[in-house]
Amino acid sequence: MSGKAGGLRTPLTRVRFLGSSLKGTSEAWTIHVTGLANVVLGLYFVWLILDLLHMDYNGVRATLGRPIPAILLLAFILSGIVHMEIGMRSIIVDYVDGHPRAWALIANTCFAAILALACVYATLRISFT
Amino acid sequence: MASTELARGRPRPRPLSPHLLIYKFTITMVMSIMHRITGFGLYVGVLLLAWFLIAASTDAVAFSWFTAFIDSIIGRLVLFGFTWALFNHMLGGIRHFLWDAGYALDAPAREQLTWATTIAALVLTVVTWAIGYAVR
Numbered sequence: 001m002s003g004k005a006g007g008l009r010t011p012l013t014r015v016r017f018l019g020s021s022l023k024g025t026s027e028a029w030t031i032h033v034t035g036l037a038n039v040v041l042g043l044y045f046v047w048l049i050l051d052l053l054h055m056d057y058n059g060v061r062a063t064l065g066r067p068i069p070a071i072l073l074l075a076f077i078l079s080g081i082v083h084m085e086i087g088m089r090s091i092i093v094d095y096v097d098g099h100p101r102a103w104a105l106i107a108n109t110c111f112a113a114i115l116a117l118a119c120v121y122a123t124l125r126i127s128f129t
Numbered sequence: 130m131a132s133t134e135l136a137r138g139r140p141r142p143r144p145l146s147p148h149l150l151i152y153k154f155t156i157t158m159v160m161s162i163m164h165r166i167t168g169f170g171l172y173v174g175v176l177l178l179a180w181f182l183i184a185a186s187t188d189a190v191a192f193s194w195f196t197a198f199i200d201s202i203i204g205r206l207v208l209f210g211f212t213w214a215l216f217n218h219m220l221g222g223i224r225h226f227l228w229d230a231g232y233a234l235d236a237p238a239r240e241q242l243t244w245a246t247t248i249a250a251l252v253l254t255v256v257t258w259a260i261g262y263a264v265r
Binding site for chain 2: 032035036038039042043046050053054058060061064077080081084087088091113115118119122123125127129
């Protein structure tokens with residue numbers, strides 16, 4: 001635990017807020033659950049794309065606009081992007097230090113959020129227009 | 130010895146752990162690295178999914194730009210790479226789930242499992258593309 005008096009941490013690391021953020025377990029759990037979901041949803045996604053290959057534009061729209069493909073696609077987008085945001089965060093904290101790390105983490109979160117919103121928006125637009 | 134160096138005000142260089150590349154390459158090590166690289170590739174590759182969905186939601190002209198790219202040689206290579214990265218990362222993830230559950234941690238089993246998932250990812254990629262060309 002962080003900052004407990006008489007613990008193994010030095011006063012300096014406590015002052016600098018170094019050490020565990022106490023969020024590791026929840027993050028590890030999330031990347032495992034989304035990873036498991038991505039196996040199932042990813043296989044469905046590959047099957048869906050194979051199904052779309054022989055279709056023209058109107059066929060693709062009609063297929064993606066049906067409820068089950070749309071819902072599973074939305075699930076894949078959300079589960080996949082949450083998974084990749086956490087995965088990229090672990091890459092960044094492994095290889096980037098200092099201020100560049102902070103900017104890389106911010107860029108990662110913003111990229112994932114914009115990408116998720118764009119994909120969800122487009123999927124819903126295909127269904128509802 | 131340390132006290133004399135401290136007295137001179139010059140700290141002894143700290144011991145360093147050996148770098149990654151000093152070790153012999155093993156299949157589990159290589160595929161662990163590939164898991165991270167394919168994860169990174171998929172991260173960038175999701176841009177392709179976003180382009181596909183946005184183009185499909187816009188109109189036939191926007192969609193034709195996307196299909197023109199995917200039909201090109203570069204587009205096909207990118208999509209083939211994406212397919213392999215997806216299967217390799219997917220099966221690598223399943224391998225990690227098995228290890229997390231305590232299976233296949235012994236020396237021969239962990240290597241065999243890693244070879245199996247690596248080969249299976251290549252086979253699934255080729256099979257998917259064979260189906261793709263067949264139904265098209």
